[in-house]
Amino acid sequence: MTRxxxxxxxxxALQYFPGGVNSPVRAFxxxxxxxxxxxxxxGPFIWDADGQRYIDFNxxxxxxxxxxxxPKVREEIIKAVEQGTSFGTPTRAENRLANLIFKHNKVIERxxxxxxxxxxxxxxxxxxxxxxxxxxxxxFDGCYHGHVxxxxxxxxxxxxxxxxxxSAGVPEAYAKETIVLPLNNKVAFEQALMDYKDQIxxxxxxxxxxxxxxxxxDRDFLTFIRAKTKEHNIMLLFDEVISxxxxxxxxAAGLYDIQxxxxxxxxxxxxxxxxxxxxxxxxIMDQVAPVGPVYQAGTLSxxxxxxxxxxxxxxxxxxxxxxxxxxxxxxxxxxxxxxxADTHGYPLHVVHQGSIFWMAFSKEEHIRAAAQIDSxxxxxxxxxxxxxxxxxxYFGPSGYEVGFVSAAHTVELLDEAAQRINDALDATxx
Ligand SMILES: *Cc1c(COP(=O)(O)O)cnc(C)c1O
Numbered sequence: 001m002t003r004x005x006x007x008x009x010x011x012x013a014l015q016y017f018p019g020g021v022n023s024p025v026r027a028f029x030x031x032x033x034x035x036x037x038x039x040x041x042x043g044p045f046i047w048d049a050d051g052q053r054y055i056d057f058n059x060x061x062x063x064x065x066x067x068x069x070x071p072k073v074r075e076e077i078i079k080a081v082e083q084g085t086s087f088g089t090p091t092r093a094e095n096r097l098a099n100l101i102f103k104h105n106k107v108i109e110r111x112x113x114x115x116x117x118x119x120x121x122x123x124x125x126x127x128x129x130x131x132x133x134x135x136x137x138x139x140f141d142g143c144y145h146g147h148v149x150x151x152x153x154x155x156x157x158x159x160x161x162x163x164x165x166x167s168a169g170v171p172e173a174y175a176k177e178t179i180v181l182p183l184n185n186k187v188a189f190e191q192a193l194m195d196y197k198d199q200i201x202x203x204x205x206x207x208x209x210x211x212x213x214x215x216x217x218d219r220d221f222l223t224f225i226r227a228k229t230k231e232h233n234i235m236l237l238f239d240e241v242i243s244x245x246x247x248x249x250x251x252a253a254g255l256y257d258i259q260x261x262x263x264x265x266x267x268x269x270x271x272x273x274x275x276x277x278x279x280x281x282x283x284i285m286d287q288v289a290p291v292g293p294v295y296q297a298g299t300l301s302x303x304x305x306x307x308x309x310x311x312x313x314x315x316x317x318x319x320x321x322x323x324x325x326x327x328x329x330x331x332x333x334x335x336x337x338x339x340x341a342d343t344h345g346y347p348l349h350v351v352h353q354g355s356i357f358w359m360a361f362s363k364e365e366h367i368r369a370a371a372q373i374d375s376x377x378x379x380x381x382x383x384x385x386x387x388x389x390x391x392x393x394y395f396g397p398s399g400y401e402v403g404f405v406s407a408a409h410t411v412e413l414l415d416e417a418a419q420r421i422n423d424a425l426d427a428t429x430x
């Protein structure tokens with residue numbers, strides 16, 4: 001295998017973009033080496049600039065639930081493009097996507113489309129603050145909600161303290177409006193409510209935290225924060241940018257049967273085009289402009305080409321049995337790798353929820369909070385990542401990232417992928 005062309009393109013990109021990339025984790029910093037430049041994708045495969053084919057488990061970080069370049073999605077996108085790409089007016093494409101969503105998703109009654117998950121989270125937080133007249137928010141260590149100022153915050157010292165900024169350029173005054181708590185910890189949550197309850201507008205959580213490993217929460221913890229937020233008139237925000245339309249059409253809210261007040265979507269909802277969304281009950285969403293006082297807008301929001309990609313994708317996802325099949329296939333892959341790792345005594349446990357999986361290089365089976373992750377284990381992942389690439393299997397270039405199985409990954413291909421992954425593990429621990 002040669003990556004000469006990718007390396008050359010990366011050299012060129014370094015002259016244009018900070019770190020050669022337009023989003024930081026793409027730069028391969030945590031696994032070493034230089035990023036692959038991808039020329040095309042088809043079904044479960046991507047091809048790099050040197051013409052090599054990889055089985056893709058990154059799925060553009062989640063959106064490509066049907067695999068790449070799905071013929072029905074492509075066909076609809078081309079039809080949309082032929083009509084023109086943007087008008088800055090309402091279009092039928094927005095209605096069509098919203099109608100499909102509401103037909104199969106009872107978690108929300110009104111939706112507003114944005115162009116990214118970050119915008120959706122930012123707008124949802126503003127909505128919660130506007131609707132409650134309170135300023136503080138609670139987020140959890142290990143949950144990511146996009147690069148929103150008030151959410152780029154890490155925990156202070158102690159169980160329930162005001163946060164400190166985790167990025168240069170975020171004023172401490174913003175960070176102080178955010179309380180960062182450990183996941184899956186009722187005691188810390190109760191303490192924070194005791195200290196700040198009348199000031200808290202919203203509790204934001206990824207109900208299936210999938211941006212810092214896959215930190216599966218006890219359902220009991222989620223129902224607990226649902227009950228407590230209700231009791232104190234605090235809004236509960238489910239950030240389902242990854243889990244929405246991924247673990248089921250109604251996301252984690254449907255899976256766990258928990259009704260949040262506000263929900264964010266992204267990734268799959270745009271079918272590979274830039275779309276995010278936030279939604280809630282009609283009452284809450286009536287706080288948003290032009291009906292209500294909470295301002296929110298976007299030149300390209302509801303873009304007809306992007307709406308069409310989302311609609312064509314979700315139409316496939318809404319078919320009977322779609323998610324069951326995806327979940328069964330993923331379980332088979334995960335089991336094949338776990339069995340191999342167990343047999344050889346490797347420090348690896350693959351966890352999954354539906355078609356989201358995470359290779360935790362640790363013997364611990366139940367990692368539920370960010371602090372439980374052994375950062376030393378990431379050197380195993382770096383070696384594994386390189387070995388998997390050599391064997392034609394592509395994972396996101398960080399051990400904190402999850403993988404995704406798409407509908408285009410057949411059982412036969414997943415069996416082959418498991419074999420290659422197991423070979424890569426043997427090389428990692430040789
Ligand atoms: C990806 C992601 C975001 C940010 O979405 P962008 O489209 O990258 O802005 C927000 N929240 C979660 C849970 C995500 O996974």
